[in-house]
Amino acid sequence: MKSFVFPQFQIIRDEAKCGQCRGCERQCAFGTHTYDPVSDRLISDDNKCVGCQRCAIFCPRDAIVVRPNPSFYRPNASWSREKLEDVKKQAETGGVILTGCGNDKPFRIYWDHMVLNASQVTNPSIDPLREPMELRTFLGAKPDLMDFKVKNEEVEIATQLSPNLMVEMPIVFSAMSFGAISYNAFLSLATAASKLGTYFNTGEGGLPREMREKFGKHAIVQVASGRFGIDAEYLNCAAAVEIKVGQGAKPGIGGHLPGEKVSVSVSATRMIPVGTDAISPAPHHDIYSIEDLSMLIHAIKEATNYEKPVSVKIAAVHNFAAIAAGIVHAGADIIAIDGLRGGTGAAPKVIRDNVGIPIELAISSLDRRLRQDGIRNRCSIIAAGGIRCSADVIKAIALGADATYIGSAALIAMGCNLCQKCYTGKCNWGICTQDPRLAGRLNVDIASQRLVNLISAWSHEIQEMLGGMGINALESLRGNRDHLRGVGLYEWELDVLGIKGAGE
Amino acid sequence: MPRNRRELYNKEICACSIFGAMNRDGERFNAAGVMKAIANMHVRGNGLGGGFAAYGIYPQYRDYYAFHLMFNGKTLQSQISAKAEFEQYLNQRFDVVHDEEIPHRPQTQLRDPPLIWRYFASPKKMGEDASLSDDEYVVRTVMQTNSRAEDAYIFSSGMNMGCFKGVGYPEEIGEYFMLDQLYSAYAWTAHGRFPTNTQAWWGGAHPFSLLDTSVVHNGEISSYGTNRWYLEMYGYACTLQTDTEVIAYAADLLLRRQRIPMEIVAKILAPPIWNAIDTMNEKEKKLFTTLRMVYGPLLMNGPFAIIIGQTGRLIGLTDRIRLRPITAATRGEMFYLSSEEASIRLISPELDSVWTPSGGEPVICELNSRRV
């Protein structure tokens, strides 16, 4: 059947600049560029281009421009080009449209409607370059009150404390499984986390055995519905265990790693045969009600001898605050909430773009609900889903989160351009692929350095902003909505966020 | 934040433990065993709700409706004035032969207990109401009271039965109302709750009841909005902010008002899937297709395990794909239902039969005398 869909991208090659080095041909795993020896020219097939910009960036003469295809249909506010072409694709194949990365639709971005405070005159700013400016924080359950025993001027803590994770800055690498991303990308995240003093999340793909000794103590390991790669050693070598109930990109549905991405090493880590689909079913089939989740949380605590915090990751959806409150009652030490813009390696596009709520509203409503119930201290909140810069991190903390998970930002640091084709396994940047030729392009030393650079830069910016607000320790910002004002928001949005309008 | 002009409500998520016990010969027993059994499933709840339903506990008033009332005001004064206001209303509509505070153990410390009172009454139907049946008259009274008065809540309205519930672990509620000392029933149901709203209120605990139908429920009804939308047309006010109430009202509508046998009612609440219906014989296919067509809005979606109590019988039912556990067991004339087998074994170590019913298949236990 001939496809009635335009190519998404158009490749424009400046023939005067092109030196026929065939670099673009080598770089593109989709086979977009081919060399024609007869005419001594590179020929590009627009239909194969996914817009990842690898060829354009690596062309030594900047001879290639890749841009969205300018052909358009008659302008129609309801039938956008995307909606129109999706109908055609489904008519051609009868399949569910798959995509990668996070929600790209123009839902309101609340981060861009909140502004921060700065101190002047009445409360001095603090100079972060010369004065202490502390970003360290602890993730886990804290007791309601502490008991101390004082004996001969020596103070002893009498309360038994729950295990907590110490992070040097409120930024943690989000769950991206080995299988969805390449070994090198996964190792880069682990290396960067250990250098920075933060953590990385293994996602549901398990933690390869050779990485456990060095990186286990910086790993948050996941127990997802597919239970891949889980044995008692896996649970016990980690710093924390996270039960993945849902994620922002695809709330309510399961995950699917296509068999072509289950290579020898992926299969070894997940403990399934090579080439099988790795299916994570939609629910955990032993969790059909909140008391079942409580049972699994305690089973994991038992299996790890109560030495590690247990986190539960949920997608932010409509009634989630009540559910999250229930999860805290069920014994979770950390709640990770993933909002509408959370990324993924593969999800049906219709679910990624239509299910879930924005994380900004979610953080605020969860923080408020837990405080109303008097249980806010029994867990830490990690917010995820579209955190793009240090200002987003700070605003998340001010709304009530303890820390943030970053996924897309980390991948972009390593080279990703959000072309949304992760599920094909042909990532030209070597990030979301198991093809050794492609994965080998990602140099672990360089990629981990880039991650360290990003987080360090953000940390400095956070310190500057904190200092500007007259705060020198992160815990003084948590839930401190006084330092936020809204601009261009409706009344109900200000209500949900719990902030005043600018000028009020 | 919820605005009246929009269909907003705060739904509570409910997860928990359930238990039921019945003596088929109608011999009555106190709640001690049932309290032990539900306490054994302590970890399934979080102390924010517990309750019991008991059948056969008021033999000396067996022909009167036993109303159990909660007066929830913040101060004793406001509770007393709510009571006075309710009694004025009640006396207009009913002849009350006896009323008293429901006895409780003062030593048992529970959070913000309301004033709890019971009335034994018979209907005094006047004017247009004279054409109504007694049961219908009582239902309207209950709906009117519960939807209007904020501080007065009728939480039990059957004959020769009663519900006892509140905020606390179920064993604490049992102790508070002295269920192991003061009452003998031929059937008990019990419930331990794990709600997610810490400002739990006494009326939010299970069982939910209307007339002699009581429901204890483990799970969450994801079709609540639809079920409620349908039931409201038939005069049921769904004001209790808990999904369980739709099960109680659906049971009342189908079993009492429309007199549909329980086996069919189970097939309305938990119908077979279309693939299965399409392979049935003509007669069955027509029946089940019609049921789904007409009563589709009463399909209970989402995980659930419920025990419905009525005069003379207990019914256990789970959703169509059995997402919540239920174990049934018998020992001589005793019949048990429980979220976990261990709780049954605790009070009856030897059992004649133990099984887990299939999803959507009701387990019905009736008094031997009823069947004859």
Add this chain to the structure above:
Amino acid sequence: MGAVEINADGLQTRDLNDRLRDMMLAGKRKVIIRNVCGQRYIGTRLYSPERHRMEIDIFGTPGNDLAAFLFGHRLVVHGNAQDGVGNTMDDGEIVIEGRAGDVLGFSMRGGTIYVRDGCGYRTALHMKEYEGKKPALVIGGTAQDFLGEYMAGGTVILLDLKGQGHRANFIGSGMHGGTIYLRGSVNRSQVGDQVEISPIDEADRGILDQYVSGFIEKFPDLELIPEEVLKDGFVKLIPRSKRPYSDLYTY
């Protein structure tokens, strides 16, 4: 070496498991627990890098998630078990002299479970195998709906010794690995589309022989004779493809 006894009467889950762990660390190899009534995760707290191995006899009714994440120990239950037995079990052996509840062997990845009577819903859900580790589940009775849902590896054998017939529906829904053997027969309508029903061959007989002998050895009171059990017809259920959903998505 004699066995140590624990009286579980009145013990909460955590206390009971604390004691079991202490016994393991103290080098005890055999433990008997009496008066068990609903305590959960028995056998879960027994991970040790030194790989201690214990044999635990349980009298009473253990609670949910018995032997979740089990790390190679052997448990015998003298009575019925509840839901979640062998949840994500890594290795070891469980013998149940009675019935088991729902989600038996959920995500099981190694070891063997023998159940004398029947079991509930969602048995062997997402059971998986990898290289040397191939878990097995041998059940003397039958199972309820969703047997082998999402199964990715391992072996499940249902013997239906009482001849009640297999009445489960949605068998093998989403199955993409492993094998289910049913003694007796099953209708096509009871089984998922991606599952193939076929007769057994010599290799299958060998596997059945091995596991049935194991089963008979665990339950001597049933007085079964291997040849009697094995002579009746068995059917084999296997997935048609490793990739049952390969046509579901479009790119």
